Amino acid sequence: MQKIKKILIGTHNKGKFKEICDLLPKKLEKISPINLKIPSPDETGKTFQENSELKANFFCEMGKMVTLSDDSGLEVECLDGEPGIYSSRWAKKYGSFDGAMTEIFNRVKKLKKSTAAQFVCSLTIQWPDGKKISEIGKIKGDICSKRGSNGFGYDPIFIPNGYPKTFAEMEYKKKLLIDHRYIAYKKLEKKIKNFL
Numbered sequence: 001m002q003k004i005k006k007i008l009i010g011t012h013n014k015g016k017f018k019e020i021c022d023l024l025p026k027k028l029e030k031i032s033p034i035n036l037k038i039p040s041p042d043e044t045g046k047t048f049q050e051n052s053e054l055k056a057n058f059f060c061e062m063g064k065m066v067t068l069s070d071d072s073g074l075e076v077e078c079l080d081g082e083p084g085i086y087s088s089r090w091a092k093k094y095g096s097f098d099g100a101m102t103e104i105f106n107r108v109k110k111l112k113k114s115t116a117a118q119f120v121c122s123l124t125i126q127w128p129d130g131k132k133i134s135e136i137g138k139i140k141g142d143i144c145s146k147r148g149s150n151g152f153g154y155d156p157i158f159i160p161n162g163y164p165k166t167f168a169e170m171e172y173k174k175k176l177l178i179d180h181r182y183i184a185y186k187k188l189e190k191k192i193k194n195f196l
């Protein structure tokens with residue numbers, strides 16, 4: 001069994017990149033596709049898993065090394081799971097994450113239904129021989145008005161269940177060790193520990 005010495009983190013999102021690097025063992029050399037000038041693939045999948053697999057396959061073929069990719073997003077219950085896999089695209093549609101967060105909060109407020117939401121993350125690791133493993137992590141919580149300035153993306157409008165703070169009000173380390181990415185990584189880690 002060949003140990004992994006270096007790994008391509010298949011994302012252009014700096015917030016995700018940092019979290020994934022901090023979850024992986026320190027001794028692993030982590031490489032960004034940005035440094036290798038590898039662009040992003042089109043996200044044509046219909047699910048988080050399809051998209052994380054598509055990204056892992058794309059970056060692995062381009063970078064010719066073991067690759068770990070992430071597809072993630074925020075699903076809001078009263079919006080029928082939107083923005084979901086379109087979370088990143090909503091930020092473009094509404095001008096910024098700030099604009100997308102305002103849109104989500106206003107829609108939820110107007111509907112006067114549940115504020116329930118969840119963050120979902122699919123992680124896929126792929127080897128150059130085509131072998132791949134995917135795992136999903138989810139964390140449930142509620143949508144609120146924007147609070148806090150830590151983190152990235154939709155962190156300011158999400159309060160995880162059982163906590164008084166939004167992800168953006170929490171200390172980086174606190175969020176890192178409870179979020180959807182952490183949950184997916186812990187499942188994946190069990191399956192790849194012999195390679196680490």
Ligand code: ITT
Pocket residue numbers: 010011012013016040043070071072073074087088089097119151152153154155167179181
């Ligand atoms: P890559 O495809 O290069 O990884 P991306 O930002 O486009 O970058 P996604 O397609 O997976 O990534 O979009 C997911 C979006 O959901 C992302 O842009 C974030 O803003 C948001 N998101 C995912 N995880 C999050 C988290 O932990 N905190 C806040 N927002 C998050």
